[in-house]
Amino acid sequence: MEVTNVTEYQAIAKQRLPKMIYDYYASGAEDQWTLEENRNAFARILFRPRILIDVSKIDMTTTILGFKISMPIMIAPTAMQKMAHPEGEYATARAASSANTIMTLSSWATSSVEEVASTGPGIRFFQLYVYKDRNVVAQLVRRAERAGFKAIALTVDTPRLGRREADIKNRFTLPPFLTLKNFEGLDLGKMDEANDSGLASYVAGQIDRTLSWQDVKWLQTITTMPILVKGVITAEDTRLAIQAGAAGIIVSNHGARQLDYVPATIMALEEVVKAAQGRVPVFLDGGVRRGTDVFKALALGASGIFIWQDLVVLTVLGGGDGVS
Incomplete structure (x- = not known):
């Protein structure tokens, strides 16, 4: 059977993937209502097409933080990609x-910033959590900067890990032949075993639950890279992010893997865009499966979108060729 879309590739x-690994990538928190809503919400948005307009020449290029790219579609951070394919992040x-x-x-990549940089030229951002040991944070940021990364995507919606029941049932742990490469030598490279999930134990022990807007300002004192605040879904937090000096906002609910029963990102997008008032670019991730989804996000004010689950699916099926 000829495969024609990402959903069919996902099947x-x-x-092909072991159940524990597939469930880690594909499942959401608790009842997974938001996981389904991330997709269903796109289906409720309809087009009002205009006709008899010359569309013979289409230019999808855009500029993100001063960098010109071929299309408003970018790659979101996805942990532990070598679980899906030996080439993983490469x-x-x-x-x-x-x-x-x-x-x-x-x-939480299974390839370090230096290893990814060694693959050749490219525009790359680095996703960051803030850990209790700020020295660890500073080392990660400086390494990313030295490796040529251009921006920090600061994840702010994970003061503690969401209750991902599939991971609990599967007793998810990182396969023993892999490691979190960015933490080697920092005493954070191995996740502790736990009764529910090795990842849950790891995150609970390392991510700083006191994270605040002051930390966004602190990050700006240790790097010249612009900071995108990832995990915003309200107008109130949009305004606070801008006040704290964010260079951009990523409307995200962590792929529905954190707090269940929050809005789909496409439903939160317009509120965030209106609150930003054009002061910073607003991006979106979550639920995007087709080009029409991208178009809907752009029509509602997004400057671009990030994909992640599709990426894992395509990597499984063909490494770099699959992603391309």
Whole structure:
């Protein structure tokens, strides 16, 4: 059967990946209502097409934080990609560079910032959590900067890990032949075993639950890279992010993996865009599966979108060729 869309590829990935790994990538928190709503909400948005307009020449290029890219579609941070394919983040980096778009590397990657940089030129952002030990944070940021990364995507919606029941049932742990490469030598590279989830134990022990807007300001004192605040879904937090000096906002509910029963990101987008008032660019991730989804997000004011689950599916099926 000829595969024609990402959803069909996802079914194939489910067959090929071990259940524990597929569930880690594909599942959401608790009842997974928001996981389904991230997709369903797009279906409720309809087009009002105009006709008899010359569309013979289409230019999808855009500029993000001063960097010109081929399209308003970028790659969101996705943890532990080598669970899906031996090339993991290498494949993603090469594919993003080939497509002339931006890759965001997860701080929980199974390839380090230096290893990703070694794959060749490309525009890359670094996703960051703030840990209790600020020295660790500073080291990660400086390494990313030295490796040529261009911005920080600061994840702010994870003061503690969401209750991902699939991970609990599967007793999810990172396979023993892999490690979180960015933490090697920092005493954070291995997740502790736990009764529910090794990842939950790791996050609970390391991420700083006191994270506040002051930390966004502190980050600006240790790096010249612009900071995108990732995890905003309200007008109130949009205004606070801008006051704190954010260079941009990513409307995200963490792929519905954190707090269940929050709005789909496409439903929160317009509120955030209106509150930003054009002062900073607003981006979106979550639920995007088709080009029409991208168009809907752009029509509602997004400057671009980030994809992540599609990326994992395509990596499974072909490494860099799959992502491309």
